[in-house]
Amino acid sequence: MISAIVDVMAPKPKETICDPACGTGGFLLATHDYIAKHYKLNKDEKRFLDEKALRGWELVHNTARLCAMNMMLHGIGHGDDLPLIVADSLASHPGEYFEIVLTNPPFGKKSSTTIIGADGKPYKEKETIEREDFWSTTSNKQLNFVQHVKTLLKQHGRAAIVVPDNVLFEGGAGETIRRKLLHECDVHTLLRLPTGLFYAQGVKANVLFFDRKPASETPWTKKLWIYDFRTNKEFTLKTNTLKRSDLEEFVKCYNPENRHTRKPTWTEKNPDGRWRAFDYEELINRDKASLDIFWLKDESLEASDNLPEPDIIAREIVTDLQDALAQFQLIADDLGEEE
Helix, strand or coil, rough: HHHHHHHHEEEECCCCEEEEECCCCCCHHHHHHHHHHCCCCCCHHHHHHCCCCCEEEEHHHHHHHHHHHHHHHCCCCCCCCCCECCHHHHCCCCCCEEEEEECCCCCCCCCCEEECCCCCCCEEEEECCCCCCCCEEECCCCHHHHHHHHHHHHEEEEEEEEECCHHHHHHCHHHHHHHHHHHEEEEEEEEEEECCCCCCCCCEEEEEEEHHHHHCCCCCEEEEEECCCCCCCCCCCCCCCHHHHHHHHHHHHHCCCCCHCCCCCCCCCCCCEEEEEEHHHHHCCCCCHHCCCCCCCCCCHHHHHCCCCCHHHHHHHHHHHHHHHHHHHHHCCCCCCCC
């Protein structure tokens, strides 16, 4: 999946690339490999790629160590000077801007910090990020990362960010952020993913692609192209693993050489097409400007013989119950804080 995302983003020599939640460095390493393999770099371009092109932030120290090791093994950085910052990237703007931002922020509804009180008991303090360069104040980490990614881009810079479904339909701050994003950026592509690819099994995710644009009275988003890679798709770690070839149709439909000449695979005569465009007016007039859009028929709902295997259903039920319990725990923690 990371390889396909990098392929459609098509980074170039001398471009700067950032991942504000880089984990072990998957996006940064894939970008480094892509540029090294697709271009005959001169000495100056090679040095720039190794020492200046990439920048990553990671909050968890143990994960950052693995990222540092991966960078060293790829020849990224200069001696002990690695393009990796161990810090919370959401806390403030770094003062740097990038041509490309690729990121898969950590999944979680809310941000919180555990604090040990004077009585020795742990308390959780919700972190609501307040920044003047954000459109809306919220404790939803994914919504904050969407806003943060926009602020990191240079004018006409391009981004790909993995987000859970709630970013596409949540009201309140979510609606405000979506409307602002559609107006101020060119939100051109949405890739809807099967469950369990980036997050835990059962959690639905998407990849949102957008370009930052200059200030304008008219909205920059003209059409949002959606590729449904979720409906009637099932991948597992053992019996049916995801392969790069499975994403070939998406890469072809995205048309990275010239995405302004795209053609839909969905038509009224071909209702099973997975690639379809929606105009700005249609998007903005949807309830809460929701981007949670489907049109394909789910075969598993139409015929009992198409249902997943019992063990898959059982695992999904367990995951749903665990997710529900985690959400109730957050609610209980919030009520405890208020008391």
